[in-house]
Amino acid sequence: MNKKINLLVLVCSLIFIQHFHADAQSLYNARGYWEESNKPTYREIINKQSFGEPLTAEELEYLNDYEVYLNRYFERMSDSEKERYYQMKDEWDRELSNIKSSDRNTGEFEWRGRDRFVSIAYGFSYGLAAVSVFEIDNVGAAGVPLVMGGLWALGPVFNPKKFEDITRPVLRANNSGRLLGWIYGGSLGLLLSGNSDSGGQVFAGMGAVGSIALGEWAFQKQKRENYSEGHIETLRHYGILGSWVGASSLGAFQVENINAYGAGILAGGVLGLALGNQQSKKYPYTIGDAENTTVLSLIGTGLGFAIAAESLNNSESSAIILIPAAGSVLGTAFGHKSAKGVYLTKKQGSTIGYSTAGAALLGLGLMAIVEAESGVAVIGVPSALALITQQILFQNFKKENQRKTFGQELNSKTGLDFSLDIKPENYFVNQRMPMFSATQGININPSQPIVNLSLKF
Numbered sequence: 001m002n003k004k005i006n007l008l009v010l011v012c013s014l015i016f017i018q019h020f021h022a023d024a025q026s027l028y029n030a031r032g033y034w035e036e037s038n039k040p041t042y043r044e045i046i047n048k049q050s051f052g053e054p055l056t057a058e059e060l061e062y063l064n065d066y067e068v069y070l071n072r073y074f075e076r077m078s079d080s081e082k083e084r085y086y087q088m089k090d091e092w093d094r095e096l097s098n099i100k101s102s103d104r105n106t107g108e109f110e111w112r113g114r115d116r117f118v119s120i121a122y123g124f125s126y127g128l129a130a131v132s133v134f135e136i137d138n139v140g141a142a143g144v145p146l147v148m149g150g151l152w153a154l155g156p157v158f159n160p161k162k163f164e165d166i167t168r169p170v171l172r173a174n175n176s177g178r179l180l181g182w183i184y185g186g187s188l189g190l191l192l193s194g195n196s197d198s199g200g201q202v203f204a205g206m207g208a209v210g211s212i213a214l215g216e217w218a219f220q221k222q223k224r225e226n227y228s229e230g231h232i233e234t235l236r237h238y239g240i241l242g243s244w245v246g247a248s249s250l251g252a253f254q255v256e257n258i259n260a261y262g263a264g265i266l267a268g269g270v271l272g273l274a275l276g277n278q279q280s281k282k283y284p285y286t287i288g289d290a291e292n293t294t295v296l297s298l299i300g301t302g303l304g305f306a307i308a309a310e311s312l313n314n315s316e317s318s319a320i321i322l323i324p325a326a327g328s329v330l331g332t333a334f335g336h337k338s339a340k341g342v343y344l345t346k347k348q349g350s351t352i353g354y355s356t357a358g359a360a361l362l363g364l365g366l367m368a369i370v371e372a373e374s375g376v377a378v379i380g381v382p383s384a385l386a387l388i389t390q391q392i393l394f395q396n397f398k399k400e401n402q403r404k405t406f407g408q409e410l411n412s413k414t415g416l417d418f419s420l421d422i423k424p425e426n427y428f429v430n431q432r433m434p435m436f437s438a439t440q441g442i443n444i445n446p447s448q449p450i451v452n453l454s455l456k457f
Contacts, residue, residue: 028073028076028077028081029077029081029084029224029225030077030081030082030084030085030088031088031092031225031226032073033070033073033074033077033081033085034085034088034089034092036069036070036073037070039066041062042063042066045059045062045063046063049063084281087281087284088228088284090284091228091230091284091286092228109166109167109168115171116153118175119152119153119155120149120150120152120153121149122152122175122178122211122215123145123148123149123151123152123153124145124146124148124149125145125182125208125211126148126152126208126211126212127144127145127146127147127148127149128144128145128204129204129205129207129208130144130148130208131144131145132200132201132204132205133201133204133205133208135201162219165223166223168229169222169226169227169228169229169232170219170222170223172222172229172232172233173218173219173221173222173227173232174215174216174218174219174222175215176218176232176233176235176236176239177211177214177215177216177217177218177219178211178212178214178215178218179211179236179240180214180236180239180240180269180273181207181210181211181212181213181214181215182207182208182210182211183207183210183239183240183243183269184210184214184243184265184266184269184270185206185207185208185209185210185211185213185214186203186204186206186207186210187243187261187262187263187265187266187269188206188210188262188266189202189203189204189205189206189207189262190203190258190259190261190262190265191259191262191263191266192206192259192262193258194257194258194259194262195258199258228284228285228286228287229286229287229290229346230280230284230285230286230287230289230290231280231284231285233285233287233290233291233294234276234279234280234285234290234293235273235276235277235280237276237290237293237294237297237332238272238273238275238276238277238279238332239269239272239273239276240269240272241272241297241328241329241332242268242269242270242271242272242273242275243265243266243268243269243272244268244325244328245268245272245325245328245329246264246265246266246267246268246269246271247261247264247265247268248321248322248324248325249264249268249322249325250264251318251321252318252319252320252321252322253318254318279336283336283339283340285336285339286343286344286345286346286349287344287345287346287349288343288344288345288346288347288348288349288350288352288397289335289339289342289343289344289349290349291344291346291349291350291352291353292335292338292339292344292349292352292353292390292394293331293332293335293336293339294335294353295335295352295353295356295386295390296331296332296334296335296338296387296390297328297329297331297332297335298328298331298386299331299356299383299386299387299390300327300328300329300330300331300332300334301324301325301327301328301331302327302360302379302382302383302386303327303380303383303384303387304323304324304325304326304327304328305323305324305379306375306376306379306380306383307323307327307376307380308320308321308323308324309374309375309376309379310375310376311323312375338394341402342394342397342398342401342402343401344394344397344401345401348393348397348401351393352390352393352394352397355389355390355393356386356387356389356390356393357386358389359382359385359386359388359389360382360383360385360386361382362382362385363381363382363383363384363385363386364378364381364382366381367381367382
């Protein structure tokens with residue numbers, strides 16, 4: 001038992017050490033340098049100079065002094081922060097463009113109904129963990145989760161300074177940390193307790209502690225570093241994906257030891273976070289890109305289960321369990337590859353997620369109506385309908401965003417306001433329209449344009 005306590009203390013110590021280390025490194029950081037480089041007055045003078053307009057002596061003096069300040073700021077940044085600046089600059093620059101205008105967090109922060117529910121739900125789960133750990137079996141067992149849920153909702157009252165100037169991405173990072181903390185903390189509990197009589201208590205206690213600790217760490221980290229929502233979602237996706245692949249791999253080898261599953265889930269999750277961080281550094285995914293990748297990963301998982309269900313009829317090999325995990329990985333890889341240069345907005349990403357869920361429910365309902373008994377049909381048809389829906393929406397959004405990007409790049413370089421709208425479906429609309437005889441050389445046949453070009457000077 002002493003070894004378990006020492007291990008828990010060590011884990012907590014590492015978390016706090018990393019927290020304080022991040023504080024020490026945050027004075028000169030990549031985001032801060034980018035913000036200083038985009039101060040309105042400085043950008044106004046730079047733009048004026050780039051257009052060949054003469055600068056006053058005062059403007060020249062300001063420009064020289066400010067660039068000296070920027071150079072010193074950059075020199076004092078650590079190598080990792082310099083690298084992060086070059087990696088994230090393009091995405092941060094897009095925050096100033098119209099492409100991502102819908103992703104900006106404008107206005108005062110507001111606690112939405114969903115935010116309140118999620119916060120109270122996590123507090124409620126911590127209360128359930130406390131009931132399990134302390135073996136409360138009287139009437140008070142029903143009250144503890146409610147008390148904990150209420151306490152978590154009172155966070156802004158107990159610590160108002162913590163919640164000053166928070167944004168939607170901060171809350172997203174907080175909730176992602178809580179979720180991953182439950183998974184990793186619970187898996188650490190399985191690793192320590194295994195099949196012991198107190199296994200359930202250790203699992204619940206470590207899961208709750210991990211959720212609270214990792215959620216708080218992510219909250220503070222996001223407030224300091226201001227990562228993009230796409231980065232946060234990518235990390236959450238990979239954190240869950242890694243644990244899922246780790247558990248599936250152990251199942252494929254028919255491992256029965258609970259401690260091993262705890263180690264596999266924890267190790268897979270940590271490895272997944274590392275891979276997700278590297279993937280996010282390679283390309284600045286938007287929140288819409290990340291949500292689309294998650295949708296494709298879930299669809300790949302569903303198709304994998306459909307294949308596995310069919311394979312079970314012909315094989316008894318436990319390796320079949322790896323097929324759904326492989327589908328998850330392939331869906332993730334395909335999502336990343338297809339997202340390059342698309343920059344899906346938050347609305348577009350959520351629309352894809354919402355509509356594909358509806359398509360999957362539609363397919364599931366149809367299978368229930370026809371009383372399908374095959375596992376392939378019950379799982380495969382909803383997954384296939386979801387994939388078709390995802391591809392239709394994704395291709396439409398891709399064309400829309402690429403047209404906007406082209407028009408904005410042309411506008412920034414030439415000053416021309418150009419837009420291009422292609423509607424191939426109008427060809428079939430025109431074919432159905434009635435034809436009339438032309439008089440006096442005038443074409444009176446109605447038609448819908450297939451290509452719309454707009455150019456404003």
